[in-house]
Amino acid sequence: MLVQEAGGVFTSLGIHAPKPLSAIREGEGKNHTLNNIIRDVSEEDDLLDIKYADIDPEQPKRSTPVHINALAYVKDRIESATGNIKVKWGFITLLNRNYDLCKELETNLNKTCPVEEGPIELSIDVDVPGFVPPGWFHLEATAWRDSDEKQLGRILADVHF
Numbered sequence: 001m002l003v004q005e006a007g008g009v010f011t012s013l014g015i016h017a018p019k020p021l022s023a024i025r026e027g028e029g030k031n032h033t034l035n036n037i038i039r040d041v042s043e044e045d046d047l048l049d050i051k052y053a054d055i056d057p058e059q060p061k062r063s064t065p066v067h068i069n070a071l072a073y074v075k076d077r078i079e080s081a082t083g084n085i086k087v088k089w090g091f092i093t094l095l096n097r098n099y100d101l102c103k104e105l106e107t108n109l110n111k112t113c114p115v116e117e118g119p120i121e122l123s124i125d126v127d128v129p130g131f132v133p134p135g136w137f138h139l140e141a142t143a144w145r146d147s148d149e150k151q152l153g154r155i156l157a158d159v160h161f
Contacts (some may be wrong), residue, residue: 038157048153049073060159070122080116081152083143089135101143116139131161
């Protein structure tokens with residue numbers, strides 16, 4: 001009973017524990033688990049069909065680089081695109097930033113826009129700082145094509161340090 005009451009207090013303050021990745025609801029787009037951290041919550045008609053996203057190590061750690069390898073199918077040509085990344089630690093927003101995805105492709109992956117219809121494989125290394133505080137971090141990444149603002153895709157990730 002006390003645990004339920006405490007949960008209610010936190011919920012009323014807007015503090016929620018992340019939903020487990022296995023909690024998939026019907027009728028909400030694709031909503032499927034890509035790995036133990038990342039969930040694809042794109043809409044069925046989004047321009048990307050994310051096939052997989054592998055993370056090494058499977059559970060990120062402080063001061064340890066994370067390698068992400070992903071494969072997606074591009075359904076229509078993309079001349080230019082923008083992505084937004086939001087990172088929250090509990091209920092505190094640490095990052096809410098837009099990125100020019102064509103610049104990111106060129107700088108980090110040696111690929112250029114336009115991106116043609118067909119498969120695209122991405123391989124990225126992300127440095128996890130050593131000063132990351134303990135707790136749950138929630139990441140939301142959304143991308144859209146600039147010409148018509150058609151959504152490319154949307155992923156959610158929950159990680160605990």
